[in-house]
Amino acid sequence: xxxxxxxxxxxxxxxxxxxxxxxxxxxxxxxxxxxxxxxxxxxxxxxxxxxxxxxxxxxxxxxxxxxxxxxxxxxxxxxxxxxxxxxxxxxxxxxxxxxxxxxxxxxxxxxxxxxxxxxxxxxxxxxxxxxxxxxxxxxxxxxxxxxxxxxxxxxxxxxxxxxxxxxxxxxxxxxxxxxxxxxx
Amino acid sequence: xxxxxxxxxxxxxxxxxxxxxxxxxxxxxxxxxxxxxxxxxxxxxxxxxxxxxxxxxxxxxxxxxxxxxxxxxxxxxxxxxxxxxxxxxxxxxxxxxxxxxxxxxxxxxxxxxxxxxxxxxxxxxxxxxxxxxxxxxxxxxxxxxxxxxxxxxxxxxxxxxxxxxxxxxxxxxxxxxxxxxxxx
Numbered sequence: 107x108x109x110x111x112x113x114x115x116x117x118x119x120x121x122x123x124x125x126x127x128x129x130x131x132x133x134x135x136x137x138x139x140x141x142x143x144x145x146x147x148x149x150x151x152x153x154x155x156x157x158x159x160x161x162x163x164x165x166x167x168x169x170x171x172x173x174x175x176x177x178x179x180x181x182x183x184x185x186x187x188x189x190x191x192x193x194x195x196x197x198x199x200x201x202x203x204x205x206x207x208x209x210x211x212x213x214x215x216x217x218x219x220x221x222x223x224x225x226x227x228x229x230x231x232x233x234x235x236x237x238x239x240x241x242x243x244x245x246x247x248x249x250x251x252x253x254x255x256x257x258x259x260x261x262x263x264x265x266x267x268x269x270x271x272x273x274x275x276x277x278x279x280x281x282x283x284x285x286x287x288x289x290x
Numbered sequence: 291x292x293x294x295x296x297x298x299x300x301x302x303x304x305x306x307x308x309x310x311x312x313x314x315x316x317x318x319x320x321x322x323x324x325x326x327x328x329x330x331x332x333x334x335x336x337x338x339x340x341x342x343x344x345x346x347x348x349x350x351x352x353x354x355x356x357x358x359x360x361x362x363x364x365x366x367x368x369x370x371x372x373x374x375x376x377x378x379x380x381x382x383x384x385x386x387x388x389x390x391x392x393x394x395x396x397x398x399x400x401x402x403x404x405x406x407x408x409x410x411x412x413x414x415x416x417x418x419x420x421x422x423x424x425x426x427x428x429x430x431x432x433x434x435x436x437x438x439x440x441x442x443x444x445x446x447x448x449x450x451x452x453x454x455x456x457x458x459x460x461x462x463x464x465x466x467x468x469x470x471x472x473x474x
Contacts, residue, residue: 130397132316202396208445209393212386213314218448225446247439247459250451254438255431257446261392262409264402267434275431282466 115163118143118150122164127202131210134161158214165220168203171227176235180285184252184276187231189269191256201260208261229253239283248279299347302327302334306348311386315394318345342398349404352387355411360419364469368436368460371415373453375440385444392445413437423467432463 107115121143126134134157140147154160172194174186195201207221233249240248255275259267267275291299305327310318318341324331338344356378358370379385391405417433424432439459443451451459 127396131314204446205392205396208389211448212311212389221446221448243455243458244462247455247462250439250443250455251435251459251462254440254442255434256438257442258438259434261445262388262405262441264395264405271427271431271434274427275435278428278431278435278466279462280466281468282462282464284465 114145114149115153116167118145118153118160119164119167122160123168123203126161126164126206127199131206136160158216161210161214162216162220165203165207165217165224169220169224169227171224173231176231180235180239181276181280181287183235184232184280185269185273187235188252188256188272188276191228191253192266192269192272195256195260195266201266204257205261236283239285244283248283252276252279298329298333299337300351302329302337302344303348303351306344307352307387310345310348310390311383315390320344342400345394345398346400346404349387349391349401349408353404353408353411355408357415360415364419364423365460365464365471367419368416368464369453369457371419372436372440372456372460375412375437376450376453376456379440379444379450385450388441389445420467423469428467432467436460436463 118139122134122139125139125142129138136147136150136154136157139160140150143150150160154163172190174183174190176183176187191200204224207217207224211217211221229249232252233245236245236248252275256267256272259265259271302323306318306323309323309326313322320331320334320338320341323344324334327334334344338347356374358367358374360367360371375384388408391401391408395401395405413433416436417429420429420432436459440451440456443449443455
């Protein structure tokens with residue numbers, strides 16, 4: 107793809123996400139997104155014949171999950187990875203993206219794969235950190251609870267959890283799995 | 291309110307929820323809801339001059355949270371309360387209601403109070419069961435993790451958790467808070 111086409115695509119996809127987050131799905135029309143992006147409606151139709159295709163591409167380009175690089179201390183690595191997730195919600199509106207995706211997948215099945223990729227990639231580091239200590243349903247439950255505490259708080263409480271609350275959650279789970287800090 | 295008016299209201303609100311869940315927010319128009327409910331558009335406008343008012347009333351009538359009645363064994367009460375939540379997702383589409391609410395509150399602020407009521411009432415029994423053993427951030431973290439595991443699984447994984455997974459989650463939290471079964 108040449109550089110000009112790529113820039114057009116990126117501008118339009120960013121505008122589509124902005125319209126979706128700020129104005130809701132009903133506003134994600136070729137006309138409205140073209141206006142916000144500063145391109146003609148014809149340009150949008152040339153790239154994306156259907157609004158669903160535009161949505162799928164917009165989410166796919168938006169999904170760029172950041173992670174903490176594990177440093178070897180389980181407690182601190184879990185806390186920092188979850189705080190990286192917290193920061194993504196605060197700075198990159200990942201909470202809003204999740205909320206929209208969760209609702210949209212019921213009516214736009216093409217988005218299910220995007221949501222699944224976001225969730226799998228989002229949970230990857232937490233799951234990897236816990237995997238040496240847990241397996242099967244216990245690994246699943248611990249991952250669901252740690253990620254779930256943040257997702258549930260941000261999405262249904264409408265409140266991104268504090269770092270203290272994240273630390274307390276990690277400590278509860280670590281006590282639950284019988285983890286004890288290695289001696290220094 | 292006389293009985294006939296009440297029946298009309300209930301029919302219309304049920305139809306509004308059905309259209310919202312099945313077809314998405316864009317379809318919740320007076321015309322479409324009137325068609326599904328079998329009433330005239332004029333009747334709907336007489337009761338709800340605005341679509342947002344119709345949505346708020348539909349969710350308010352939908353929110354009727356069922357609970358397990360605690361029987362005195364903490365582990366079993368937590369598991370059964372969470373399984374009641376699970377059943378509500380399976381049978382009454384509470385997962386879909388949450389997904390829609392979470393997204394809609396960003397653009398329909400009148401729904402924030404409805405979401406907050408649903409969450410507070412939904413978490414009430416879990417919080418009450420844990421309150422004698424925990425306080426402050428620990429109570430908050432344990433409640434968020436248990437409810438969050440189910441909400442996160444159902445909403446972002448698109449999969450209502452199994453009873454085994456609920457039991458494993460409860461056991462992890464109970465070990466984390468140092469709870470031991472009372473002797474029989």
